[in-house]
Amino acid sequence: MSKLLSASVMCADLMNMENSIRELEKAGIDYLHVDIMDGSFVPNITLGFDFINAVKKITDIPLDVHMMVNNPTQFLDLMNLGKDDYLCIHYEGDLHAQRTLAKIREKGCKSGLAINPQTPVECFEHLLDYMDMALVMTVSPGFAGQKIFAGAGDKVRKTRAFLDEKGFRNIPIEVDGNISPENGAKMSKCGADIFVLGTSSLFIKDKDMTESANAFRAVL
Ligand code: DX5
Ligand code: ZN
Numbered sequence: 635m636s637k638l639l640s641a642s643v644m645c646a647d648l649m650n651m652e653n654s655i656r657e658l659e660k661a662g663i664d665y666l667h668v669d670i671m672d673g674s675f676v677p678n679i680t681l682g683f684d685f686i687n688a689v690k691k692i693t694d695i696p697l698d699v700h701m702m703v704n705n706p707t708q709f710l711d712l713m714n715l716g717k718d719d720y721l722c723i724h725y726e727g728d729l730h731a732q733r734t735l736a737k738i739r740e741k742g743c744k745s746g747l748a749i750n751p752q753t754p755v756e757c758f759e760h761l762l763d764y765m766d767m768a769l770v771m772t773v774s775p776g777f778a779g780q781k782i783f784a785g786a787g788d789k790v791r792k793t794r795a796f797l798d799e800k801g802f803r804n805i806p807i808e809v810d811g812n813i814s815p816e817n818g819a820k821m822s823k824c825g826a827d828i829f830v831l832g833t834s835s836l837f838i839k840d841k842d843m844t845e846s847a848n849a850f851r852a853v854l
Contacts, residue, residue, distance in 0.1 A: 635806055635827045637854045639847060640665035640698045642810075642832035643689075644680045645778050654843075655693050661847040665698035665720070667810070667830045669775075672703035675727045676776030683712040690714055698828070700748065700810065702775045703727055707734045715743040722746030722769050722808075725757050735764035746808070750774060751783045755793045762802045767828070768793060772821070773811030778833045782812040787824045794825030819853040829854075 641663045646654035658666065668686055673679045686699060696718040703709065706723040707730070715721055721738045725747055728734050738745040747761055748769035758768055770793050773780040790807060797805050806827035813821065814834040821829070829850070831837075836846050 635804075637822060637851070638664040638806075638828045639836075639850065640667040640808065640828055640830050641836055642667045642669065642778065642830050644669045645832040645837035651689075652692060655689070655695070657843045659693060659695060661844040663695060663831075663843075663847060665828070666693070666695050667698045667700060670699060670701045670703060670709075671776065675704045675724065676702045678776045683709065687714050690716075696720070698722070698746075698808070698830075700746075700769065700775075700830075701727075702748075707737065710734070710737055710741060715741065717742055717744075719743045720746045720767055722748050722767065724748045724750070724775075725753055725761075726750055732761055732764060735761060739764070739766075748775075748810075751785070751789070755789065755796050758793070758796065759800070762797070762800055762805065765802075765805055767806050767808055768797065769808045769810060770826075771811055772809050772813065772817070775811070780812055782817050786817075787820050790821055790824040790826050815850050815853045818850055822854045 641658050669680050671678045671680050698720045701723050704727045721743050735745045744766035746767035747765050772782045772786040808828035809821045809826040810830035812834050813829050818829050
C-alpha cells in the first residue's frame with residue numbers, strides 16, 4: 635500500500651488558514667486531517683462543520699475528518715463530503731458504530747473507525763465489512779503536542795496482522811499523534827499507511843512545509 639500524508643489543520647495558523655492550505659497543496663499533501671471535538675468525548679473543542687464545508691469549497695485535497703465526539707450520527711448530515719473524503723468515528727463514542735459506518739458509506743464517502751490507546755484491536759472484528767480505514771490513535775486524543783504512548787508500535791503491528799488475518803489487507807492503517815519523522819519511520823515499519831502530521835513534523839514555526847513533507851517522506 636502506498637504511504638500517504640494527512641496534514642492536521644488544527645495545527646495550522648488559524649488566522650492564515652487559506653495560505654496554509656495553499657502551502658499544503660504545494661507540498662503535495664494527500665489529505666487534510668480535520669479534527670472535530672465536542673468537549674465531551676474529549677476535553678477540547680476545535681474545528682466545526684462550517685469549517686469543513688468552507689474548506690471543501692477552496693481546495694481539491696480530499697479531507698480526512700476525525701470525529702472525536704459522542705454519538706456522531708447526529709452530525710453526519712451537516713458535512714458536505716465527497717467520494718474521496720474519509721469520515722472517521724470513534725469506536726468508544728458510538729454504541730451503534732456499525733450503523734453509523736454504514737450510513738457514512740451511504741452518504742457517499744469513505745468510512746473510518748478510530749480506537750484510543752487502551753482499546754483492543756479486536757474491537758475492529760465485527761465492523762471490518764463496514765470500514766475503509768482503521769485509525770490507531772498513537773496518543774490519547776484531544777490535543778496536539780502530546781507524547782506517543784509506549785505501546786504504539788506494537789499496537790500498529792498487531793492491527794496490521796489482525797486485519798490481514800481476517801482477510802482485510804486492503805484496509806489502510808492511519809496513525810495520529812506525535813508522528814515525528816522518527817516515530818513515523820517506526821510506525822511505517824510496523825505497518826502504518828497514512829500519517830497524520832501535526833506539530834511534530836509539519837507545522838513548525840519558520841520551517842517550509844514542502845521541505846518538512848519531503849523530509850518526512852524520505853524516512854518512510
Ligand atoms: C488529534 C490531533 C493531534 C495532532 C497531531 O486527533 O490530530 O494528534 O493534531 O499532531 P501532533 O501530535 O504532532 O501535535
Ligand atoms: Zn486527529
